[in-house]
Amino acid sequence: MRVLLTGIAGFIGSHVVEHLQANTDWEIIGLASFRHRGDSERTESFDPDRVTIHYADLRGDLSPTLVSRIGPVDYILNLAAESHVDRSITEPRPFIENNVSAAITMLEYARIAKPRAFIQVSTDEVYGPAAPGQYHAEWEPIIPSNPYSASKVAQEAIATSYWRTFGVPVVITNNMNVIGERQDTEKIVPKAIRSIITGEPVPIHADASGNPGSRFYLHARNIADAWLWLLTNTAPEMYPHVGRPSRWNIVGEEELDNLTLVRMIGDVLGTEPKVELVDFHNARPGHDRRYALDGRKIHEAGWRPPVNLRDSLAKTVWWSVANPEWLGLTDADVRHLR
Ligand SMILES: NC(=O)c1ccc[n+]([C@@H]2O[C@H](COP(=O)([O-])OP(=O)(O)OC[C@H]3O[C@@H](n4cnc5c(N)ncnc54)[C@H](O)[C@@H]3O)[C@@H](O)[C@H]2O)c1
Structure with missing residues (x-):
């Protein structure tokens, strides 16, 4: 083939x-x-x-x-x-x-x-x-x-x-x-890993009442x-x-709001993340708070995902620590985590 x-x-x-x-x-x-x-x-x-x-x-x-x-x-x-x-x-x-x-x-x-x-x-x-x-x-x-x-x-x-x-x-x-290794830093997971390592606040999109988006x-x-x-x-x-x-x-196996996702990344790194909730209606017009697809068709047809989210997230975080240049960081920035 x-x-x-x-x-x-x-x-x-x-x-x-x-x-x-x-x-x-x-x-x-x-x-x-x-x-x-x-x-x-x-x-x-x-x-x-x-x-x-x-x-x-x-x-x-x-x-x-x-x-x-x-x-x-x-x-x-x-x-x-x-x-x-x-x-x-x-x-x-x-x-x-x-x-x-x-x-x-x-x-x-x-x-x-x-x-x-x-x-x-x-x-x-x-x-x-x-x-x-x-x-x-x-x-x-x-x-x-x-x-x-x-x-x-x-x-x-x-x-x-x-x-x-x-x-x-x-x-x-x-x-x-x-999610996964080698993702561009414009996306939320590498962006969050980078901010947690450098001690900067992670911007999280939320509605006007502070409810974070979920995926x-x-x-x-x-x-x-x-x-x-x-x-x-x-x-x-x-x-x-x-x-x-x-x-x-x-479809992914579980719904996660973005605050929980960032905290999970913090748990893997052993660091409490600083977060900044951003009102997406004002800051990012055109952004949607929640996406959700019905995954039953492919599930009923017999497909099962081979890797689970929590293990793959941890793998992604540790891969980023081992390859800090992907985050725009140096070995010196991540040495304390290795
Ligand atoms: N990443 C996600 O969460 C996600 C979710 C749903 C769907 N998708 C879709 O999956 C696909 C891949 O996404 P990704 O996350 O790997 O994005 P990515 O930006 O990392 O990769 C996109 C690729 O498309 C190539 N490309 C774009 N315009 C091109 C052009 N004019 N000529 C040649 N190559 C061109 C780029 O070089 C790049 O290799 C996209 O179609 C995206 O819409 C991504």
């Missing part, structure tokens, strides 16, 4: 490669721009006998030369996207244009490559906020709150149109917030495992047998 991944030098992409290396004998081909938050340092654990990386900026079409270099592919995992909500709010146009173009590029490529499945990676955020006790099931109404989630909705919609018009075997997956976090390894499971245990549903493509929610 040959699998093509976009965003291979991104946070989740690098975990997917490690998971495929450990659990399959597949050949892995990656496309990377090494920009848009991709980082070649993430590729250090890749096996050069199994993984080939080609440079490609997906804002433009793949050249015929690159297409022939890639060769035949069985599966495509389309991860490439700008992924940070704050940046989508400060600069919506290039952010949205990037994500729309990346989707079109890969779907156009899929028309030529004719893979067995094309996973379009998406997010819980397309559904907008979930009220307390509410869990969005697959195909509930889509109401994005900010330009990031709108750009992911656009990727889903374009993929759905290629599924219907051109017969591309699209599978959409919506996953919840991901269902899961380790990137679990996402990778869910995609591998879908590719090996299910077949994409196709038009006209069904009226819409396969869609699967991939």
Whole structure:
């Protein structure tokens, strides 16, 4: 089997490669721009006998030369996207244009490559906020709150149109917030680890009454495992047998408010975190307090996440202490923790 991944030098992409290396004998081909938050340092654990990386900026079409270099592919995992909500709010146009173009590029490529499945990676955020006790099931109404989630909705919609018009075997997956080693410091877990180590307050988004936001976090390894499971245990549903493509929610095992998450990180480091509750309505318009997806479909189909949240969080924290440069820190900053 040959699998093509976009965003291979991104946070989740690098975990997917490690998971495929450990659990399959597949050949892995990656496309990377090494920009848009991709980082070649993430590729250090890749096996050069199994993984080939080609440079490609997906804002433009793949050249015929690159297409022939890639060769035949069985599966495509389309991860490439700008992924940070704050940046989508400060600069919506290039952010949205990037994500729309990346989707079109890969779907156009899929028309030529004719893979067995094309996973379009998406997010819980397309559904907008979930009220307390509410869990969005697959195909509930889509109401994005900010330009990031709108750009992911656009990727889903374009993929759905290629599924219907051109017969591309699209599978959409919506996953919840991901944690793990090598994550960009703009995201909450590395940001919190860094602040706790340096003794600075961790900003936590809350509503006007001080209730922190909550998420269902899961380790990137679990996402990778869910995609591998879908590719090996299910077949994409196709038009006209069904009226819409396969869609699967991939959900973390427990809901955590962000204050509890930060305290859990503090417990691992043996330090009481300083926190600063920030009213997100004023500070971060477009941010949602709670996301929640209904994970029953994939659970009932038989997938079980291989790693649990608490162990993976501890592993992530200790990995960051061992690799302080990822947090913008030095050995001297973390020596007391080792
Ligand atoms: N991290 C999360 O919590 C989370 C949750 C739900 C969904 N997702 C989705 O998962 C995917 C991967 O996210 P991540 O956390 O690894 O983000 P990331 O920012 O670490 O990685 C994104 C990757 O996309 C690549 N990319 C972006 N634009 C590109 C372009 N024009 N050409 C080539 N490559 C381009 C970047 O180089 C990078 O490697 C994204 O589609 C994101 O929307 C992430």
